[in-house]
Amino acid sequence: MxxxxxxxxxxxxxxxxxxxxxxxxxxxxxxxxxxxxxxxxxxxxxxxxxxxxxxxxxxxxxxxxxxxxxxxxxxxxxxxxxxxxxxxxxxxxxxxxxxxxxxxxxxxxxxxxxxxxxxxxxxxxxxxxxxxxxxxxxxxxxxxxxxxxxxxxxxxxxxxxxxxxxxxxxxxxxxxxxxxxxxxxxxxxxxxxxxxxxxxxxxxxxxxxxxxxxxxxGEPFNRKRLTTLNVFERVYSYLRQRKADKAIIKNLINYSSIEYLSVLNKCIKQGAYEFIDDIRKTDRVVHLNGALGFDKFSLISLVLKTAYRISPSLFIAILKTKNLNRNASR
Structure with missing residues (x-):
């Protein structure tokens, strides 16, 4: 062998x-x-x-x-x-x-x-x-x-x-x-x-x-990219069912939240606005309480999640504006 x-x-x-x-x-x-x-x-x-x-x-x-x-x-x-x-x-x-x-x-x-x-x-x-x-x-x-x-x-x-x-x-x-x-x-x-x-x-x-x-x-943003949003819901359930300790669950929430917001950002960055509503339907992870800490990743997660929670529509509008300004400056 x-x-x-x-x-x-x-x-x-x-x-x-x-x-x-x-x-x-x-x-x-x-x-x-x-x-x-x-x-x-x-x-x-x-x-x-x-x-x-x-x-x-x-x-x-x-x-x-x-x-x-x-x-x-x-x-x-x-x-x-x-x-x-x-x-x-x-x-x-x-x-x-x-x-x-x-x-x-x-x-x-x-x-x-x-x-x-x-x-x-x-x-x-x-x-x-x-x-x-x-x-x-x-x-x-x-x-x-x-x-x-x-x-x-x-x-x-x-x-x-x-x-x-x-x-x-x-x-x-x-x-x-x-x-x-x-x-x-x-x-x-x-x-x-x-x-x-x-x-x-x-x-x-x-x-x-x-x-x-x-x-x-390397493909343009398409519906295939949305499947990654279901991954973290499944992993969250998988770890909860197997009694993973709370620190792992909370760090998973932070990790998943950043991944969710990254998908949203890529969608807007590539001008694929037709997928925004589908992405919004899977935002549960952003509303879960993740790990608190003074490490860079935890702080970034907290800031971005808080901004999104306050107003998802405003958060998306800001991303769209940034994208339009970026394209205009090219």
Whole structure:
């Protein structure tokens, strides 16, 4: 049984996919398998996938017709045999020392349910933002402490920047919601972190997330973006049902409120005013009482939520005015 299973969903990425696969094949640790899952690609992606079939540690799965990212990842779950699973999108890459560093970290801390690590966002090969916390390098947290830091955005975690025990996924029946094209990864992460006893962190940039205009997140604002608003209602209920402690619930409320207001801001910024009423219907989280604190994130959450609560219409009008002024100054 390999130590690691790397699950790579593939959809219309014939030019980028070789870089993703080669970044795994270049690992200095060889104790892994790669699961490539085709999501009904209409270009030569599946042919590229099949060109790697001769590698003993690579499995190629065809999940046609196209069902979306969540369904593609879910379809790959039954092929995983490693002790730990990592997700890697087909247009992103890992640094060659990632798996070895995780393996050595696990040798020192064998009870870790998740190992999270640093990442960076790149556009045309240039770093545009990094999510690395060197002050926490090789730290071990209990699951709840890690969650609090993550929900306060003091410890960033991408869906492709952690390795989790496959047994944890199986035991708690964790899946990606296939009706949620945007935000399903955040739901999966929060649930996974919640069930962990110990989470380790490696504070180096091991994962490169490549921003593409053709990706889902690069699309103009559309109805798909609204599905993320349902994520936090489900996660809130999920944690309440499982008796999560109050600090986690209150930090989740802050986190969710900022995400809600961010969606509203993106909608207005892109002039998609036709979606405002739909967004307003899902604003319950903004009216819940979140965590109070003097950290930056808690204060920002408090200020924005209070402004929205006083007058949602005025809050939206101010965002519209800012957007119009921004466009006029260009």
């Amino acid at each position: 390999p130590l690691f299973s790397i699950l790579i969903p593939c959809y219309n990425i014939e030019n980028d996919l070789p870089n993703a696969i080669e970044s795994v094949l270049a690992q200095t640790c060889s104790n892994y398998e790669i699961i490539l899952v085709n999501d009904g690609s209409t270009d030569n992606t599946f042919q590229v996938m099949k060109s790697y079939e001769h590698y003993e540690r690579i499995k190629v799965v065809d999940n046609s017709p196209n069902k979306g990212l969540a369904a593609t990842r879910n379809a790959g779950f039954k092929y995983l045999t490693g002790e730990y699973v990592l997700f890697l999108d087909g247009d992103d890459t890992y640094s060659p020392d990632l798996l070895l560093d995780i393996e050595q970290f696990l040798q020192r801390h064998p009870n870790l349910d998740i190992v999270s690590f640093g990442s960076g966002r790149f556009c045309d090969g240039k770093l545009i933002s990094d999510f690395v916390h060197p002050e926490h390098h090789e730290c071990v947290f209990n699951g709840h402490d890690f969650m609090k830091l993550h929900l306060k955005r003091k410890l960033k975690q991408h869906i492709c920047s952690f390795a989790m025990k496959l047994s944890l996924l199986r035991k708690h029946e964790l899946w990606f919601d296939e009706e949620t094209p945007v935000g399903e990864d955040q739901e999966f992460q929060i649930k996974a972190n919640f069930h962990c006893r110990e989470i380790g962190y490696l504070g180096k940039m091991y994962f490169k997330y490549n921003v593409r205009d053709t990706s889902l997140m």
